[in-house]
Amino acid sequence: MLDNSLDPFVQSLMGDSSGEPDLLRFITAGSVNDGKSTLIGRLLYETRAVYEDQLVSIQRSGMNRSTGPVDLSLLTDSLTAEREQGITIDVAYRYFATPRRKFIIADTPGHEQYTRNMATGASTAQAAVILIDATKGFLPQCRKHIYIASLLGIQDFVAAVNKMDLVGYSEQVFNDIARDFKSFCDLLGIRNACAIPVSALRGDNIIQASSRTKWFDGATLLEYLEDLPVLNSDYSKPLRFPVQYVNRHDSGCRVFSGQIAAGLMQRGEAVTAFPSEKRARIKSISTFDGETEYALPGSSITIMLDEDIDLDRGGLLAGEGYLPQCAAHVSAKLIWLDPQSCHPARPYVLKHTTRTVQARVSNTLQRIDMDTARNVPALSLQMNDVASVQIETSAPLVFDPYRQNRTMGGFILIDPIANTTVAAGMIEGGVKDRNVWHSTASRKKTTADGPKYTRIQIH
Amino acid sequence: MQSKTLSHLRQLEAESVFILREAAAEFCKPVMLYSIGKDSAVMLRLAQKAFYPGKIPFPLLHIDTHYKFPEMIQFRDWYAKQAGAELIVHTNERALSEGANPYALGTQKCCSLLKTRALLDALAEGGFDVAFGGARRDEENSRAKERVYSFRDGQGQWDPRNQRPELWNLFNGRHNPGENIRVFPLSNWTELDIWLYICAENIPLVPLYFAREREAVERAGSVVLMQRGMRLLPGERPEMIKCRMRSLGCVPCSAAIRSDADTVPKIIAEMLSFRKSEHGNIMDHDDEGALEMKRREGYF
Numbered sequence: 035m036l037d038n039s040l041d042p043f044v045q046s047l048m049g050d051s052s053g054e055p056d057l058l059r060f061i062t063a064g065s066v067n068d069g070k071s072t073l074i075g076r077l078l079y080e081t082r083a084v085y086e087d088q089l090v091s092i093q094r095s096g097m098n099r100s101t102g103p104v105d106l107s108l109l110t111d112s113l114t115a116e117r118e119q120g121i122t123i124d125v126a127y128r129y130f131a132t133p134r135r136k137f138i139i140a141d142t143p144g145h146e147q148y149t150r151n152m153a154t155g156a157s158t159a160q161a162a163v164i165l166i167d168a169t170k171g172f173l174p175q176c177r178k179h180i181y182i183a184s185l186l187g188i189q190d191f192v193a194a195v196n197k198m199d200l201v202g203y204s205e206q207v208f209n210d211i212a213r214d215f216k217s218f219c220d221l222l223g224i225r226n227a228c229a230i231p232v233s234a235l236r237g238d239n240i241i242q243a244s245s246r247t248k249w250f251d252g253a254t255l256l257e258y259l260e261d262l263p264v265l266n267s268d269y270s271k272p273l274r275f276p277v278q279y280v281n282r283h284d285s286g287c288r289v290f291s292g293q294i295a296a297g298l299m300q301r302g303e304a305v306t307a308f309p310s311e312k313r314a315r316i317k318s319i320s321t322f323d324g325e326t327e328y329a330l331p332g333s334s335i336t337i338m339l340d341e342d343i344d345l346d347r348g349g350l351l352a353g354e355g356y357l358p359q360c361a362a363h364v365s366a367k368l369i370w371l372d373p374q375s376c377h378p379a380r381p382y383v384l385k386h387t388t389r390t391v392q393a394r395v396s397n398t399l400q401r402i403d404m405d406t407a408r409n410v411p412a413l414s415l416q417m418n419d420v421a422s423v424q425i426e427t428s429a430p431l432v433f434d435p436y437r438q439n440r441t442m443g444g445f446i447l448i449d450p451i452a453n454t455t456v457a458a459g460m461i462e463g464g465v466k467d468r469n470v471w472h473s474t475a476s477r478k479k480t481t482a483d484g485p486k487y488t489r490i491q492i493h
Numbered sequence: 494m495q496s497k498t499l500s501h502l503r504q505l506e507a508e509s510v511f512i513l514r515e516a517a518a519e520f521c522k523p524v525m526l527y528s529i530g531k532d533s534a535v536m537l538r539l540a541q542k543a544f545y546p547g548k549i550p551f552p553l554l555h556i557d558t559h560y561k562f563p564e565m566i567q568f569r570d571w572y573a574k575q576a577g578a579e580l581i582v583h584t585n586e587r588a589l590s591e592g593a594n595p596y597a598l599g600t601q602k603c604c605s606l607l608k609t610r611a612l613l614d615a616l617a618e619g620g621f622d623v624a625f626g627g628a629r630r631d632e633e634n635s636r637a638k639e640r641v642y643s644f645r646d647g648q649g650q651w652d653p654r655n656q657r658p659e660l661w662n663l664f665n666g667r668h669n670p671g672e673n674i675r676v677f678p679l680s681n682w683t684e685l686d687i688w689l690y691i692c693a694e695n696i697p698l699v700p701l702y703f704a705r706e707r708e709a710v711e712r713a714g715s716v717v718l719m720q721r722g723m724r725l726l727p728g729e730r731p732e733m734i735k736c737r738m739r740s741l742g743c744v745p746c747s748a749a750i751r752s753d754a755d756t757v758p759k760i761i762a763e764m765l766s767f768r769k770s771e772h773g774n775i776m777d778h779d780d781e782g783a784l785e786m787k788r789r790e791g792y793f
């Protein structure tokens with residue numbers, strides 16, 4: 035019953051061949067009524083129709099392909115119904131696939147609590163689809179959405195300039211919005227920004243190029259999403275392997291499990307363990323399916339070291355090249371997520387990689403005013419505030435700046451009494467503090483992409 | 494080196510393994526809800542992978558209503574042993590001895606006693622602070638917002654207003670004594686992913702999933718398998734029908750479908766074609782949709 039080893043149909047779905055389908059996560063952000071539900075509904079509906087028809091037709095023929103008229107926005111549930119029930123407007127995850135890729139959409143509603151929701155959705159997303167209503171233009175709200183997504187590390191932005199049908203598919207209207215959008219993205223140092231004129235309602239340039247926008251020769255939204263190179267494929271970076279779970283092998287050896295946060299892991303590779311800073315080599319990389327010579331970034335694996343060194347859950351293995359920083363006092367961007375405001379004097383629990391420590395938010399808070407993008411001094415932080423802060427921890431964190439690696443630079447704060455997740459943080463760097471820190475000049479390492487990082491070490 | 498990125502199935506796998514390890518590391522007493530179905534089968538395989546070369550460091554919990562197909566129970570015992578996992582079977586004996594059955598109580602009430610109540614009791618009895626469940630976000634629209642770590646109040650119920658934001662892969666499992674958490678390692682898997690993974694990994698399934706000739710009657714458009722204790726309605730005559738189950742449940746409340754799909758690839762093809770043929774209603778999820786109401790009470 036399970037003998038399907040060579041079925042080409044299934045092989046193509048699983049991607050055993052070279053044209054392997056991969057996974058792209060993106061967020062969608064827009065203000066109410068910009069057409070986000072309609073757009074997502076169309077993506078889900080049309081890709082399902084296209085993809086699955088195509089799949090099914092490989093094995094079956096003559097099936098009925100006709101579909102009745104469908105209200106696309108029904109595919110995603112209605113916000114009004116939720117509001118009536120008093121349910122928190124929240125991030126919803128949706129799924130679709132094409133033969134080339136599986137997509138996970140973090141659908142983040144763009145109103146009251148948009149900062150909290152967008153931050154949550156953006157934290158795991160690579161790309162952002164920003165809805166812009168062509169009849170309204172590039173509004174301040176759009177800027178905020180882009181700002182938050184870029185704060186969370188998104189570098190690939192596509193503006194879906196929607197409701198083009200209502201502006202007579204005007205090239206001029208589109209060009210004006212696209213120009214404003216791109217120059218704002220430039221301002222934030224965003225790597226990749228593009229705009230597409232669409233009508234979610236009519237389906238223009240969502241899946242197929244529209245004949246009503248002949249003046250536009252760019253990719254459709256789906257083409258853009260399918261062609262975007264996926265991140266985390268960068269295995270040229272030095273290895274980062276946060277230890278998640280320690281087991282004992284039959285032989286009595288300790289084995290270390292975790293998910294590779296950066297780089298390629300190779301058998302025989304020399305690694306430095308943190309916080310002990312002992313060195314060892316990767317003796318074996320094992321998975322349920324057997325031993326391997328190397329493991330790609332993102333893999334969950336189990337390894338053995340050639341030496342019995344001090345290493346536990348919360349520890350880290352780092353590869354050759356530049357080493358992570360190590361500090362108990364860091365500067366970070368903080369997004370406050372909780373209805374209870376932030377009190378600098380309060381102790382919080384901080385979770386970073388697989389490690390949990392005590393933390394305190396320093397007294398000097400700089401709230402970022404999202405209308406002006408300026409820092410303003412603040413005494414406390416309210417829900418949805420974004421701030422520049424300093425964090426002190428009970429033990430040094432071993433990290434890379436968030437902009438280099440999200441796993442190595444992201445953390446959450448937890449209220450130790452209510453147990454709620456109250457903030458999300460992104461480490462910018464270690465803070466030198468004469469009383470506690472000194473920098474070891476001899477340990478300067480050069481990164482692959484240029485800048486020098488000083489590893490700061492506690493006495 | 495063949496490829497630079499993990500394929501989508503391998504990435505889902507790696508993330509699920511991460512979740513399993515994370516919860517196993519941070520909670521005192523985990524348990525895995527094992528329902529014998531295809532999602533449970535995938536979750537169990539992921540647990541084997543997560544803790545390899547060690548054993549799965551928590552027991553499996555099956556809530557047995559005593560109305561399951563005998564093939565399911567046989568398979569359960571065999572598979573748990575194969576996977577080297579400890580198996581706990583819990584039944585609401587009191588309700589059974591008081592005669593709980595779906596004919597007398599109706600499906601919903603019966604489920605509430607034999608599944609939901611039984612589950613909450615078993616979790617409390619075992620002192621489990623976290624239970625892994627095989628639910629997916631794509632199962633129904635209201636699940637799209639479910640967290641990977643889902644908090645349950647003292648009654649085991651899910652309060653959509655009181656869930657923690659989940660950023661990156663930093664899960665917050667802190668809880669007070671008495672509270673428990675459901676962890677859903679398969680949150681980001683779709684039904685198609687599940688079947689593709691079963692295929693890729695050659696994961697054994699209960700034979701009821703595969704089409705073959707079975708003794709059955711056709712009743713109100715569905716195929717009802719002849720099982721012990723099954724009563725025929727006037728005029729019904731059992732015949733051999735090539736059929737299979739799309740989801741596994743209790744004998745009295747489960748129906749099979751006519752099907753020729755006797756291999757995983759054929760099931761995948763058939764599943765995809767169902768979605769389209771269902772009266773043009775693209776919102777229909779064709780599997781286990783009936784379990785929706787049980788989640789609210791705490792079954793999921």
Ligand SMILES: Nc1nc2c(ncn2[C@@H]2O[C@H](COP(=O)(O)OP(=O)(O)O)[C@@H](O)[C@H]2O)c(=O)[nH]1
Pocket residue numbers: 064065066067068069070071072073107196197198199200232233234235236
């Ligand atoms: N004319 C036109 N109307 C649209 C388009 N996209 C969405 N709408 C309409 O705009 C309204 C709001 O759309 P909806 O998808 O619910 O917006 P959301 O609040 O962003 O999710 C609905 O009446 C849609 O039918 C479009 O491309 N053109």
